[in-house]
Amino acid sequence: MSAAAHELPREAVNAKLVSLIASGAIVLGILMSGFVQREPTPYDIYMVGLISVWALFGLRISRCVAPLLVLLVLFNIGGLIAMTQMADLMDTPFYLAVSFFLALTAVFYAAVTEARPQFYRLILNAYVVSAVVTSLFGIAGYFNLFPGAEVFTRYGRAAGVFKDPNVFGPFLVLPGIYLLHRLMTGPALRMPLVAVPLLAIMAGIFLSFSRGAWGLFGASAILLTGTLFLQSLSGKFRLRIVLMTIVAVTLLLLAFIAILQIPGVEDMLTNRAKLAQDYDSARLGRFARYAIGFQLALEKPLGIGPLVFGQIYGEDTHDIWLKALMDYGWLGFVSYLTLTLWTLAAGFRLLLRDRPWQPYILCAYVVYVGHIGLGTFIDIDHWRHVYLLLGLIWGGIALEHRYQRERRPASPDDDFRALTAAPNSGAAGALPATQ
Template sequence: MIIYPINKNDTFLKLIAFTISTSAFVLFEPAPYEFIITLVLFVAFFYGYTSYGNKHFWPMTLLVLFIQMNLISSFFVTDVKKGILYFFITCYLIISWIGIAGLSAYFQERLLPYVFNGYMIASVVSVVIGIGAYSQIIPGVDFLLKFDRVQGFFKDPNVFGPFLVPPALYALWKSSILGFYNKKGYAFFSSFLILTTGILLSFSRAAWGHYILAITIYLFIIKKSTSKRLKLMLLLLLIVIPVLIYFVTSTNISDLFFDRLSLQEYDNTRFQNQANAVDNLIRYPFGFGPGQADVMLEISTHSLYVRILYENGLIGFLAFFTFFLICLGRSVIHLIKVPSRMQGYFVIITASLIGILFNSIFIDTMHWRHMWLLLALPFMDIYQEERKK
């Protein structure tokens, strides 16, 4: 059933935009975003701003199964405190997905610009301040750097970099729609350049790969004429190549740039650690319990795939990634069937989620807030309503 909110709900949508605009400030936990999104979802449930239907059944069923596998594997935990904390955070993010998926079904396409505008504002502000810290223009904010890498208001550059990919794609899409010589279009394209710089300065190899993969998918999927697509690709090359030359030739940056491109000393240890984790699956088919990978292995798994296998077993692994693929599949269906004015949103969501699947090979992404946000947004029925019209 399609429900259209009346105009008075614009205030609530603005509250959602404000909430998302705080999502880049997570240096301390629980972050302000946690409190605000909890309040927003409580208000949404209380006032009936959520809607659920058959499309939510299988994703929710798989999430319940995933939670059950977390509970079963909890019998094998060695660090109870860490296990409870990790499980609690996972449950909180699952609840946030349920809430945002309900908001998506209720508000339909009206939700998307509020979410992405809030997301972009949060990202641009964080990057600008981070660049200021990196270039020492802004004094007293060294905590925004980690080992000479920009991390913004995050705890880890490897999370900060990927966080910027969806808003970077959004800024690029909006600038291409509005035109680069339009004031708004220029502002969006400037935001794209700022966010791209932030991704580069995170010096996260996984984030770089995530960005390249996502933007490549975006350029090949977005509905544009071949000539317009080639012009956009040429423009990006004309901008990116000089930036890369600067990175390569800058005395302060080039050493770190090439160091991050090369194989690190800890990489071999990481790969061996992941192999050991998979080997243990035979002895403990239900896993060692939530949060135990960091306790029982020499170092963190640095892979969502390995972590879920190690902590929640094969059933937990299949439950979570089937859930992920259902969400991704809905986004793909939307980008094919929605009207052209909405297609860009789902190209961005699809490209970003595929990028996260790539990033998850190298990073544990389970507790990435923006991943759960993107997984929830496809649960609207825009193309079905257009067909009714």
Template sequence: MTADYASRPRTSGLPLDRVQAAAVWLMMMSSFFVRIEPAPVDLMFALAMTVFLVGGGLSVTVVALPLIVLLTLYNFGGFMSFLTVMGEPKTGMFVITSCYMAVSAVFFCFYVQTDTERRFAVFKNGYIIGAVIASVIGLVGYFNIGGTGAYLSPIFRAQGTFKDPNVLSTYLVLPALLLTQDVMLGTTRHRFWRYIGLMIVLACLFLAFSRGAWMNFMLAVTMTVILTFTLTPSQKLRTRIILLAAGGIVMLGISLAGLLSIDVVAAAFEDRATLAKDYDSGEFGRFGNQLNAIPMLLERPFGFGPLQFGQIFGLDPHNVYLNAFGSYGWLGGISYMLLILGTIIVGFKGVLIRTPWQGQTIALFCAFFATALQGVQIDTDHWRHFYWMLGLVWGFYAASAAWSVRQQRLPRPQP
């Protein structure tokens, strides 16, 4: 796509689309620091929203209507549930945060429907840089460089500028997957830095010692390799994928062996590799609480109310689907289930449409699917990166569907 910058609206002497791109890039780059609320990424999101609302550039299509309706119903259910516990600490902010997350998903859905490749490249570049910065800080803290471990790694897991190592590690999954895909596809631009960035991000993802994030990434990367191998028409790329997969497994084994040769890392890995911890089992453990909550929720159309699950059972639900019914009531829970199912369906349909951005569609779908599945093991409800992926999957499907229609309308060459 060519760009006639001279003919485009200008802001402070710059073409408007460059100002908009800078706002989105700054938002994603600043996402490495979320220790405070609102985080810098939230302020940058407000800036990006303002620039787009004032200057235009967001495409609203009927394809996104199910996303908007289901997110609205989900949050309306949360508001009704909130009314039953209004006055309880932090419940009001819970509702506001949920609405903010929904707005961010809709924004990114509209954002990538126009000029899809270029706009996603801006998102991707900013996100990867933010992920590398977060990873470097996480590694510095984990290895206690400069005495930073007490603040950046308080529970001896890579945490850095995030409140929770589980959130940091899942935040890293999509950037790691995109970098892996660049290696797989043989992207030549900045190849050396892509390899370095990938190694840094993967090291931090591993040292965060999140069992869910490990499984998330392994599932996402496996799906990406399989779908790319299956859908590409290039035999050369298929051969490259096979060779890189074999080489990648060997390199991963060597890297893990090197990390596990460090006593403190080996001890932490042995502890975290256990599938069921003490707090998971038993009648009042994580899984026991989940089972105990189900019959109670069947009697409460408005759920327990936001943040009340932990008050009742002493532990958070650690299951986003159970939390949807607990914090958003029956309306919210059903809407959320339909939202996830609908996103998986449109995401997979988008993967099958041959477009110039099919590779990015595959990576987004696989990362979203793996994170949605991880929701069975942890509450992903207020993860910013989950809502970014949610909106992007719908936006890519809308763009791909429109591309397919345009291609069908092109005149066919006469024999």
């Protein structure tokens, strides 16, 4: 037997080992994303190392992912320019370093999912585990289920292993929507396996008492249901969606009534359900600061510097668009607006296409759309899961481009052969295996 014949199994084993290590590294990073107390977080430190190592061993940024990188870099350059307008730099260099790092995580997730579409399922499953764990901590904290559990609450609201319930709640939405998608499209026998973690995540969202998280989950669920309804031509499947929606709404109402019987929940809910809180409509409240900030942006096109707005007016911008103008200047604002519109337009084209990765893109897209709306009322600049959403969508954009390119005939002769090929000629047009 030749020496080459002995090398093949070893190469196959090495390739499998590398794949397992890569998968494990991605899973560990996603699991750590659910623990955010202060910056830098363990996730930040770990991902800096992971991206650096991956770059050394072949992280490839395709031309389809390059616009994401360019726009995020321009956004951060805007922050550097705005920093020159500051008399006291405070913690601004560190803040911008975190911003740039988070931008790199979006590019990283886009690049690895483009190279290995199987990572989509891995990432979403790991995200579900992380969300369930931090939800359980939040639930335990809210009900004080063990001594010291109150550390998992803030302001009487569930916060899990997050420093802010207003970030904790939105963090749970993508895994919740992903489980809802599996519940709607998966086999009936597996519904209990999906329903249990979904209930834990929904309890975490509710007990966060974050109006943004409530609206985000509701809007994302409606968009998901509507897209699934339009996507399917099967009357049976559409009927299933309608029936499941009716059942889900009924169960939610019953659960809502039951939760209201818990002492303290009704008062908190009544307070948080107000459309405008005192800090929103006060003389220098959130809405007043919007008007002041947008007027100031006309006078300061280079921005006033990261974190300065809160120093002047006592509270931060609580609006990602105003945040971009104040902290990153007009260059940052235009870059962020361009990135948002590009992501929405290019991602929308993928929603109704039958691809293996389409369900994951759909879940990420509807949640991203919700975050754009949410960003009008709260600052989402350093929300780590938002950059994950961007990466997942742009990975799908790049995959679709490659899919279309591989299907495109290379010459008129190829075009003729494609048109005259037998319908059952095999897997022509299938996406080639990825490296």
